[in-house]
Amino acid sequence: MVLSWLQAVIKKENQMNVIKMRMGFGQQYIPTLQECAEKLDLSREGIRQILYKLRIESNFQLLKRFWDFIINVLNNAGGVLLISEISILLKEEFKWERYPSITVIKGALSINPNINITARDIAVLKNDNCLKCKNIPKILEHILLQEKEMFISKAILIIEKCCSILCKYDMPTSPTFSDTFLKIFYEHNPQFESSFKMTNDKIYIKGKQLSTPAKK
Numbered sequence: 001m002v003l004s005w006l007q008a009v010i011k012k013e014n015q016m017n018v019i020k021m022r023m024g025f026g027q028q029y030i031p032t033l034q035e036c037a038e039k040l041d042l043s044r045e046g047i048r049q050i051l052y053k054l055r056i057e058s059n060f061q062l063l064k065r066f067w068d069f070i071i072n073v074l075n076n077a078g079g080v081l082l083i084s085e086i087s088i089l090l091k092e093e094f095k096w097e098r099y100p101s102i103t104v105i106k107g108a109l110s111i112n113p114n115i116n117i118t119a120r121d122i123a124v125l126k127n128d129n130c131l132k133c134k135n136i137p138k139i140l141e142h143i144l145l146q147e148k149e150m151f152i153s154k155a156i157l158i159i160e161k162c163c164s165i166l167c168k169y170d171m172p173t174s175p176t177f178s179d180t181f182l183k184i185f186y187e188h189n190p191q192f193e194s195s196f197k198m199t200n201d202k203i204y205i206k207g208k209q210l211s212t213p214a215k216k
Helices: 002-009 013-022 033-040 044-054 060-076 083-094 102-109 135-146 152-166 179-188 190-195
Strands: 080-082 115-117 122-125 196-198 202-205
Touching: 013 033, 013 044, 033 044, 060 080, 060 083, 060 102, 060 122, 080 083, 080 179, 083 102, 083 122, 102 115, 122 179, 135 152, 135 190, 135 196, 135 202, 152 179, 152 202, 179 190, 179 196, 190 196
Parallel strands: none
Antiparallel strands: 080 122, 115 122, 196 202
16 A cells, blocks of 8 residues: 555655645644645645545545654654564554565655655654753763663663653653664764764773673
């Protein structure tokens, strides 16, 4: 469904603009047909015909649910998720028989101006509060002063617990960060990068030596 919808949508620029407006991308609300027409310098009937040709009016609520779900899971994950993780969540939510392909999801997400796709197939929600959080470095510094080093997965669990208590943004559910979140956070915050060092699976405060395996 998503693939066929995208293939229809991206053929013409005016179609793409109509879809973006009717799905509410980059806006606080979904504009009416008349508001779309005025903004795009088209007639209301012209907007209606575009939507009819794309055959999405009957599927509008389903498509809206699709986008709302994407934004919600990204918000709950701190604004960062692997495309492969999104594929798994979509299959579970919509009870699809197969996992949607990475290519299809990337194509869908690229339409939304509020989402960036990195070269490593990671979806990053622009201006997400979690990626700018000043509490996360403080939490890590506190726990790493007590331990020489820590697995990223363990650090994530501690951050989740602390954020569910300290976060001033009213998240609908407790955050569920992935290891990818901390790695992207590391890249987005130079101050964080100057204080901490990360390997593929561990994090430690700079200046502390990583443990080495004992020789047999």
